Amino acid sequence: MKIPLVDLKAQYDTIKPEIDAAIQDILDTTRFIGGPPVADFEAAFASYCEATAAVGCASGTAALHLALIETGIQPGEEVITVSHTFIATAEVVRMCGASVKMIDIDPHSYCMDPAALEAAIGEKTRVVIPVHLYGHPADMDPINEIAARHNLHVIEDAAQSHGARYRGRRVGSLAPLGTFSFYPGKNLGAYGDGGGITCRDSAAAERIAQLANHGRAEKYEHKIEGFNYRLDALQAAVLGVKLRHLDQWNARRREIAARYTELLADVTEVTTPQTADDVEAVFHLYVVQVPERDRVTEHLREHGVMVQLHYPIPLHLQPAYAHLGLHRGTLPVTEALAERCISLPCYPELTDEQITHTVSVLKDAVARVLA
Numbered sequence: 001m002k003i004p005l006v007d008l009k010a011q012y013d014t015i016k017p018e019i020d021a022a023i024q025d026i027l028d029t030t031r032f033i034g035g036p037p038v039a040d041f042e043a044a045f046a047s048y049c050e051a052t053a054a055v056g057c058a059s060g061t062a063a064l065h066l067a068l069i070e071t072g073i074q075p076g077e078e079v080i081t082v083s084h085t086f087i088a089t090a091e092v093v094r095m096c097g098a099s100v101k102m103i104d105i106d107p108h109s110y111c112m113d114p115a116a117l118e119a120a121i122g123e124k125t126r127v128v129i130p131v132h133l134y135g136h137p138a139d140m141d142p143i144n145e146i147a148a149r150h151n152l153h154v155i156e157d158a159a160q161s162h163g164a165r166y167r168g169r170r171v172g173s174l175a176p177l178g179t180f181s182f183y184p185g186k187n188l189g190a191y192g193d194g195g196g197i198t199c200r201d202s203a204a205a206e207r208i209a210q211l212a213n214h215g216r217a218e219k220y221e222h223k224i225e226g227f228n229y230r231l232d233a234l235q236a237a238v239l240g241v242k243l244r245h246l247d248q249w250n251a252r253r254r255e256i257a258a259r260y261t262e263l264l265a266d267v268t269e270v271t272t273p274q275t276a277d278d279v280e281a282v283f284h285l286y287v288v289q290v291p292e293r294d295r296v297t298e299h300l301r302e303h304g305v306m307v308q309l310h311y312p313i314p315l316h317l318q319p320a321y322a323h324l325g326l327h328r329g330t331l332p333v334t335e336a337l338a339e340r341c342i343s344l345p346c347y348p349e350l351t352d353e354q355i356t357h358t359v360s361v362l363k364d365a366v367a368r369v370l371a
């Protein structure tokens, strides 16, 4: 049995008539940029996220860049985020001429440790970007409280957590700005690149929309310089269809996670993910910690279970961030997780049989490396 990490074809098969009709509509009008599909999706996504407004854009990275510009960050100022994330979270900081400070995560949620945030704030700090990693929201109440006390802007990087809830509220509504990726493999994925920004303030949404579209007010009237960071109509149409299924898909992801955790309960060498009491996670990834991770990974792949590592090298130890001068030992929780994490196959169409098979191969792998 071969089990992929994600199976987008299996998902397409379940919604083919809806997707094909939505795409055909765009082809019939040949209106590929802007127009009702984009506006409709933005309104539906804002409402889904319990935000005032949402702006579609080209990618999760573009969303982060636009949100960071909206904070007014200036060259020489500083942004605090985690090292345990995808590089996009940090990349955009340098695009604004600012510098990034990377801090450690909480060992239970794998998200930003609020105590580490408080300790890292300096003279130049202006913005904090917590990441809702693997579909589990960061601990936003203390993060917002610390940020408010120090006059910092907060951007939620919600690229992996569409639909997750923290103390009853959806991610994307927990700070003034939230950013999303619609990369195909994300919980809400387009059929190409896409991203979005949720806003608490409709004036911010207007400024961001203008920036994403060459600073345009009218077609050839440019109030400011901007970017070509638009979400295209085909992607918006696909996303509009898929958004209607998202809650059901997320519920299935939670079911899969619960099943994995139950089947792995007696394997003391494997650490399963924890969900905080006041959180509804959406399991973009189901990440376990194992000893001898590289050998376990090799065994799983050799037996057809296509696991991945998120992420094997923390950002602060990447060559791209050598200039930060952070050496091994600086962020111990992040570094330990990077050495032990494996992401098991987790997507709504995964069958119970595939889950059982994955667990049995994992148990074999662990028994073998420890023998």
Ligand SMILES: *Cc1c(COP(=O)(O)O)cnc(C)c1O
Pocket: 059, 060, 061, 062, 085, 086, 088, 089, 131, 157, 159, 160, 180, 181, 182, 183, 193, 194, 195
């Ligand atoms: C996927 C991802 C991004 C970047 O999104 P793209 O759409 O690939 O540009 C940013 N942050 C996190 C945490 C992600 O997982």
